[in-house]
Each structure stands twice: as structure tokens, then as C-alpha cells.
Amino acid sequence: MNVTQVNSTSTNGTLDVYLKDNFITQVEYDLLIEPKNQENSWFNIIDGNQNWTISKEKQDNFYLIITKILDDIKSKHNHNSDKLFDLSFIHFPNLNFKYLKSIFNTKDSMVSFWKAVFYGKSYFIDIQFECKIVFEECTFNNEITFKKSTFNSIVNFKNVTFKEMANFRGVSFDEWVSFNNITVYKTLDFTYSRTNDFIDFSDSKINNIDLEHSRFDSIGFLHIKGLDKNKNEIPLTKKHFANKESARLIKAHFEKQGNITEANKYFVIEQEKYIEELKDKANVTEGGKRTKLLPLRLNKYISNFGTDWVRATAVLFIFAVVSNLIYGLFNDKLVSIFPLTSLNWIENIKDYLNTLVKMVNPLNAFKAKDNIFEDYEFFGAIVRIGSAAIIYQIITAFRQFTRRA
Numbered sequence: 001m002n003v004t005q006v007n008s009t010s011t012n013g014t015l016d017v018y019l020k021d022n023f024i025t026q027v028e029y030d031l032l033i034e035p036k037n038q039e040n041s042w043f044n045i046i047d048g049n050q051n052w053t054i055s056k057e058k059q060d061n062f063y064l065i066i067t068k069i070l071d072d073i074k075s076k077h078n079h080n081s082d083k084l085f086d087l088s089f090i091h092f093p094n095l096n097f098k099y100l101k102s103i104f105n106t107k108d109s110m111v112s113f114w115k116a117v118f119y120g121k122s123y124f125i126d127i128q129f130e131c132k133i134v135f136e137e138c139t140f141n142n143e144i145t146f147k148k149s150t151f152n153s154i155v156n157f158k159n160v161t162f163k164e165m166a167n168f169r170g171v172s173f174d175e176w177v178s179f180n181n182i183t184v185y186k187t188l189d190f191t192y193s194r195t196n197d198f199i200d201f202s203d204s205k206i207n208n209i210d211l212e213h214s215r216f217d218s219i220g221f222l223h224i225k226g227l228d229k230n231k232n233e234i235p236l237t238k239k240h241f242a243n244k245e246s247a248r249l250i251k252a253h254f255e256k257q258g259n260i261t262e263a264n265k266y267f268v269i270e271q272e273k274y275i276e277e278l279k280d281k282a283n284v285t286e287g288g289k290r291t292k293l294l295p296l297r298l299n300k301y302i303s304n305f306g307t308d309w310v311r312a313t314a315v316l317f318i319f320a321v322v323s324n325l326i327y328g329l330f331n332d333k334l335v336s337i338f339p340l341t342s343l344n345w346i347e348n349i350k351d352y353l354n355t356l357v358k359m360v361n362p363l364n365a366f367k368a369k370d371n372i373f374e375d376y377e378f379f380g381a382i383v384r385i386g387s388a389a390i391i392y393q394i395i396t397a398f399r400q401f402t403r404r405a
Helices: 014-020 026-033 053-076 097-104 244-257 260-279 289-303 309-328 345-360 362-366 377-402
Strands: 044-046 049-051 083-086 109-112 132-134 183-189 198-200 205-210 218-220 225-227
Touching (some): 026 053, 053 083, 053 097, 097 109, 183 225, 260 289, 260 377, 289 377, 309 377, 345 377, 362 377
Parallel strands (some): 083 109, 109 132, 183 205, 205 225
Antiparallel strands (some): 044 049
């Protein structure tokens, strides 16, 4: 069976067939596809939380219809090893899906929630999924959790929208799983999760992702975008990652692929998150925070953590100009910082640039004729140390930009 679209030829899939065959009534049909929202009196809001007790009778009827449909599928496919439990297009209320555990544990079968909508909190906690699962094009309007569940077969979350927290903490995926082109308005939590096959997050839009302590055998992260506060797509930044470990894991994936351009992008985010961790007063596990922060901040502003050689080159030039200006305050032998004031301005520019190069070239410390810091060696040492550090950043950034795996 294909784990993508199911029963796409009809408006509401298998439900239309059941209605046509008079297996369910029009009232039952309407109950299954009715939006389970506040306007239809399925819940009200108390202290900012959904209260579903007002629709207990409707919920009981809803569960009875679902049970009737599943029992019919079981009876029709009792001797068929390739069962399809089709729950596509249904609008679900607040629900603990453990009551469907028996169908989730059915091997050589598939459970499809294609284009289903979930209105309340949906709990799939600590469930052993032996079947293929399809959640493609579903919408989760409230929190969804698969905490500590195990998927032993293929899973499809393609084009899913998570409007609240999506909790996959401690989940195990044994086969291929797709989160391609998902949209996450809050946080996607994959902490302590693991995969033994390929997991694909390509083309997704994510407000925040947490991958700390997770382990992925093979992963796809191409073309991921972030979301701003208005849910518009923007390039990923540090605010879209819960911690530096999440960015590091993606960076390592691209490095393994040899995709250095993408790896550099996530390396920058990893370092920015590391700075945040060092600045956090509640973080007592890191020692020597100030001594770590100084080089990190310099690295950030000089070369964007060793990824921008153009910026580092510009910083070197500015550093040379400023050093020349400061040194010129007490040494009138230097070329003026305003070379165009001379009539022979071309020669003046040439001499000025030569002076800057002599100042920032650390090797000139060993050449007597090019040592322009005579009698001012302390200042010269500061300039050379600074220029050497910036030149190292240029070399590192250029190497990062051009290297190949």
C-alpha cells in the first residue's frame, strides 16, 4: 500500500462509501466531519483552557461511530493481511488514541488519518505502532504528543500543520519517516528520539525545533525555513533553535554530506546559541564564561564565526586605518590619513596604503627597514597581535568557503 494519499478520488473518502451503502446515517456522517470547535458547542474556554465536558454525549456518539467503522473493517478483512483502516477526513475531538491501540498493533496493515483535523489535545503516548501510519495533510489545532512511542513501520507526516506543541520526545522510528513540508507554529520537540532509517524534514517551516540528545541515522534538512511572529516564512536564525545541540546535529549532517555551504550556516547558529548559553546566569555547568565569551564575540563580529572572509578583510582594513590614525597622533612621520589633500594625490594614496600594509603585516616585526614602530614597540605589538588574529580569521573563513569534502 502507498503511504501517501488514500481515497483521493472522493470528497470524504471511505466515509462517502459508508454513507452511500447506508452503513452510517447522514446524522452520523455529519457528526464525523463536523468541525469540533467552540462555535459548534464541542468545548468552551475556562481559564484559557478547552473544556470538553459540555459535549460528552456527542463525544460518546462519535466514539461509537468510529468503533463501528473499525469493527466493519476488521470483519471484512479478517483473512486479508493487507488491511487499510481508513480514518481520513474525520474531524477528531479531544482524544486519547490509546483506545485504538489494537489497530496500531496490527502488522501488515495501514492506518490512514489523511486530511483529518484534530481539535483537542491528541495523545498517542507510549504506543507500539506495528502498522504503516499516514498523517499526511492533517491539521493539529492543539497539542499533539507521541511521547515514548515506537514506530516499527513507515510513517508519513508530509504537509502536516502543527498549530501547537508537537511532542515526539523519546520516540523511536525504525523505518523511513517523512516530515516533509510540515508547518510548526510552536515547538517541534524531538529530544531523546532516534531513527534507524531516513527521516526527512525538507521544505518545512518551523518556529522552534529541539533535537537535543536525539540520534538520527540519516536525515534530510534541505530548504528549511523559519517562521516569524506573524507566521511568515523567513530564513532560519538562532531563535528557531531551542539549543546549540539542535543546530550542531544539523550542521554535522551537512558536513557528512559534503554540503559545506549549509554546514557553515548552521555552524553560525550553533555558535550564537553557545554565546547565549554562556551569557545565561542560570547556566552553572560552564566555567570561565568571560574568557570564552571574548574570543567568541570577536570571532562573530570579525568573520561571522569563520564563515565570511569578505567581512574579515574589511575589518582588517578598518583596523589598519584606525591604528594608523591613533599612531599618527604621536608620530608625524607617518603618511597622512587624508591623502587627497596633497597635490600629488596618486603618490600619496600609494604611500598611505603601503604604510597600512606595513603596519598590519606581522612579519615586518622581523624586518628592520619595514619596522615603522621604532620607539613605539608596545603599540606595535598590540597592532601586530590584532592584525595577526584578523588575518587568521580571513584564512580560516576563506578555507571554509572553498573547502570540499
